[in-house]
Amino acid sequence: AQSVAQPEDQVNVAEGNPLTVKCTYSVSGNPYLFWYVQYPNRGLQFLLKYITGDNLVKGSYGFEAEFNKSQTSFHLKKPSALVSDSALYFCAVRDMNRDDKIIFGKGTRLHILP
Amino acid sequence: NAGVTQTPKFRILKIGQSMTLQCTQDMNHNYMYWYRQDPGMGLKLIYYSVGAGITDKGEVPNGYNVSRSTTEDFPLRLELAAPSQTSVYFCASSTGGAGTGELFFGEGSRLTVL
Numbered sequence: 001a002q003s004v005a006q007p008e009d010q011v012n013v014a015e016g017n018p019l020t021v022k023c024t025y026s027v028s029g030n031p032y033l034f035w036y037v038q039y040p041n042r043g044l045q046f047l048l049k050y051i052t053g054d055n056l057v058k059g060s061y062g063f064e065a066e067f068n069k070s071q072t073s074f075h076l077k078k079p080s081a082l083v084s085d086s087a088l089y090f091c092a093v094r095d096m097n098r099d100d101k102i103i104f105g106k107g108t109r110l111h112i113l114p
Numbered sequence: 115n116a117g118v119t120q121t122p123k124f125r126i127l128k129i130g131q132s133m134t135l136q137c138t139q140d141m142n143h144n145y146m147y148w149y150r151q152d153p154g155m156g157l158k159l160i161y162y163s164v165g166a167g168i169t170d171k172g173e174v175p176n177g178y179n180v181s182r183s184t185t186e187d188f189p190l191r192l193e194l195a196a197p198s199q200t201s202v203y204f205c206a207s208s209t210g211g212a213g214t215g216e217l218f219f220g221e222g223s224r225l226t227v228l
Contacts, residue, residue, distance in 0.1 A: 009154070032213055043118070043204055043219030044157075051214075090156060094213030100145055100164055101172070102212045106156040 002027040004093045006105040013081045014113050021076040021108050023091030032094035033074040034102060035065055039087045047089075050074060061085070081112045116140050120205050120220035127195040127227045135190040135223050137205030145208045146188040147217070148172075148180065150201040157204065163188055164211070195227045 004025045013019040025031050032051050036044040048059025055067045065076045076089060088107045095101040121136045139146065144165045149157040159172030163182040177199060179191040188207075192199060202224050206217045 036217070041221070043206075043221045044217070045219070046216040049215070098211070098213065100162065100211030100213060101159060102217075104156040106154060 002031075002093055002096050002103060004033075004091045004103060004105040006089075006091055006108045008108050009106075010109045010111065012111045012113060015083055016080055019078050019081045019085070019110065019112070021089050021091075021110060023074045023076065023105060025072050025074060025091075025093050027093055027096050029096055031074075032102075033065075033067065034092040034094075035059065035063070035074075035076050036090045036092065036104075037061075037087050038090065038107075044090060047076070083112045083114050086110055086112045118205055118207055118218050118220035120203075120223050122223060123221070124224050125226070127192075127225065129195060129197065129227060131195050132191070132193050133195070133225075135192070135203055135205075135225075137188045137190065137220060138186050139188075139205075139207040139218070140186065141207060141209075141218065142185060143207035143209055143218070144185065145211055146182065147206045147208075147212065148178075148188070148190045149204045149206065150174065151204060151222075152201050160190065160203075162212075192225075197227050199225065200227045201225060 034049045035047040038044045050057045050067045058064045090107045091105040092102045118139045147162040148160040158174045161180040163169045205220045
């Protein structure tokens, strides 16, 4: 069965430092991968996706993600963290049996310390 | 554009009561989804629809019903509310299937069953 794992419940990073939020996946075939962000008391917002092509995907708010097929990972990165990046981040993968469904990870809470 | 609008934002129900969570989108999206979010559990798909008149079960459909009589509206009905249905509910929509593009989320409906 396909799945995504976010191994860290929480990540703390000092403002200005680079940040990484980890995601690994398990699917048969080529994965379609997504990152979403949730700010407090709001719905999720799309950040970026990988379907095919360049392994480094650029998204909203200066975020990027690196697809690594050999390590089955899709880590979210940003070169310099902002306090306003503090939020809950979800990795997701397409259900390989249905194009119309995705499977979300449990989420990683990112705290950017001033 | 309003995007995806959910009502109510908050509701307290007594065990055994019923209610409907409303969801409407003004983006002419064919695909609509209902998720529930529980702490530390990510998002679980309750029901989804690929177009007016078509609905299908997700991972956790028990205790819920949906209908899709128009492209814009996708209400979620809770029958005989139980404490296990205490959660935050999110409606989402997309142009294509969730596994190919961006999901647009509403701001959520927080339901407490006492």
